[in-house]
Amino acid sequence: MARPRKEQELDIPRRAVEETIRLLAQQGDFGVPLTAVAQAVGCTAPALYGHFRNKNALLRAARDEGFGRLYNEKFAVFEQMRGDPLGYLRDGSYAYARFALENPTLYRLMFSPPPKLGVSDDPWSSEASRQVLSLLLTGLRSSQEHGYLPGADLRRYGFMFWSTIHGAVSLNIQNRLLDHAAKWDSTQSVIDALMEMIAATGPAKHPITS
Amino acid sequence: MARPRKEQELDIPRRAVEETIRLLAQQGDFGVPLTAVAQAVGCTAPALYGHFRNKNALLRAARDEGFGRLYNEKFAVFEQMRGDPLGYLRDGSYAYARFALENPTLYRLMFSPPPKLGVSDDPWSSEASRQVLSLLLTGLRSSQEHGYLPGADLRRYGFMFWSTIHGAVSLNIQNRLLDHAAKWDSTQSVIDALMEMIAATGPAKHPITS
DNA sequence: GCCTCAAACTTAATATCATTCAGTTCTTGG
DNA sequence: CCAAGAACTGAATGATATTAAGTTTGAGGC
Structure with missing residues (x-):
């Protein structure tokens, strides 16, 4: 499996920010693994790089x-x-x-x-x-x-x-x-x-x- | 080489805290690698574990x-x-x-x-x-x-x-x-x-x- | 002075991530 | 139906913290 079918599209950017905020609260720390975010979203870590330059960019988005x-x-x-x-x-x-x-x-x-x-x-x-x-x-x-x-x-x-x-x-x-x-x-x-x-x-x- | 001679004793605890504070200021971030602290002190990273339980303990000492x-x-x-x-x-x-x-x-x-x-x-x-x-x-x-x-x-x-x-x-x-x-x-x-x-x-x- | 042992390190080895690479599979325009 | 690109995935790389195993030195008992 590689590219997901249209039915299962995920709107990764929005969900990633959402889950990041949730995990931030849950772990009480900025050190949330990208892997954890990806898993919560329902994709793999590298997939996030298609939407955010890197982890800092994801955290910046959560901050915004x-x-x-x-x-x-x-x-x-x-x-x-x-x-x-x-x-x-x-x-x-x-x-x-x-x-x-x-x-x-x-x-x-x-x-x-x-x-x-x-x-x-x-x-x-x-x-x-x-x-x-x-x-x-x-x-x-x-x-x-x-x-x-x-x-x-x-x-x-x-x-x-x-x-x-x-x-x-x-x-x-x-x-x-x-x-x-x-x-x-x-x-x-x-x-x-x-x-x-x-x-x-x-x-x-x-x-x-x- | 393993244990250092007495002449070259380093007082690692004090120096580690000192160098940690210096590196903290220099890097502007808590993410100072233990390796960098060790190098600044003049020892290797594992040596620090003889004086601090882990990196957090070192940071706590710097904080104190x-x-x-x-x-x-x-x-x-x-x-x-x-x-x-x-x-x-x-x-x-x-x-x-x-x-x-x-x-x-x-x-x-x-x-x-x-x-x-x-x-x-x-x-x-x-x-x-x-x-x-x-x-x-x-x-x-x-x-x-x-x-x-x-x-x-x-x-x-x-x-x-x-x-x-x-x-x-x-x-x-x-x-x-x-x-x-x-x-x-x-x-x-x-x-x-x-x-x-x-x-x-x-x-x-x-x-x-x- | 010599021997043994614990202390204080060192160099490997392991585990966890972030990040990059090299495919693989959909989708869509023609 | 085909080609090209989009959107991912799984494996590979590199940086770090931490642990394990091994080595040298200093000190106390003799």
Whole structure:
């Protein structure tokens, strides 16, 4: 047997990415053998080379798919929250954190990839993550229009905001001593604290210092 | 030739860790071949197995050494800054960020290690990083005694503080489009913003909102 | 000083992958 | 029905981690 019949066509590119993400999660490590991916897809390892230059290209594709999924989740929240910028910042951050905590290995692939992959990864200019960031910036800009963060440099605040959440999520993912719920609580508490700080800059309701 | 003469003893454990860290930096990747480490040390790959159970154990040792070096740098700042808690928090953070940006691959090994390594990595309870964190907490506690962060839960603030800096450093390390100076500026600006926020909670000098 | 043994290595040997090569079988345009 | 290329497969290659087996050296007992 060599070339498959038309009935049994597999759409290898899509399935390979899908199975790679699944195996990444299952093994908790980037070192997923190509053979394993191929077997999960239902072909042999060399067949993958017809669709991806090499293993790094497959991992890059999985990474891009990860950014796509993250964007979709954040975008869904964004649409639900029109008119409530602070609500969007909060729930969008929750969605981000949930994605990261539920897909820890994929998240690591997205944000701490081995340089070998050859991704450039400027959060401000890269193809994949640009859209995710732009949602955050839109939320911040909208918040500013509602009177929060008066006069703040949004680019700067955006980076800091993202840094805090990314940092919290990364440290929690890393911490094997915590179970899923504890990681979530810890991350959520960071997001809540961040939101309180932003809320405090707005149309005076709460004082910032206790 | 089999066992080396006494004159040419090598202290393989120490040198292996040292060379591993050097090769990690040089290759920018965890995938340093054991053969390369062995060659740099001046022995053969199997010889390393007399001192480390396997490659992961060697990487763990390099990681621990990394935490040791980071602690030393932060501790030096700590001693210079006795009596100036906010100054320590600022310069200690600078030292942390400088370490991370100057040793990006080692930093990634410390904070985003492949789960294969078998490290547990609770920043709050792990052997290696505990001391680094305790310096931060001491700085925060001391700041509180000087009137800053009144009534704040330090454990909580400590985690948030660390998350922000770790996040900023991680994102900047990742960003290949920035040169070293730009990464440093970006990180420093996050640290400065953080310090301003803490300063604003103290013996009223600056208002927090602009 | 000599002998034995464990220590500390070395050189082969093995296993696991990624990647490349050389076919083999469908499909499709003529 | 035929030719050519597409899409795979199975075997071959090469890099590494790890284990096995063999060799030399240093130290303690005599």
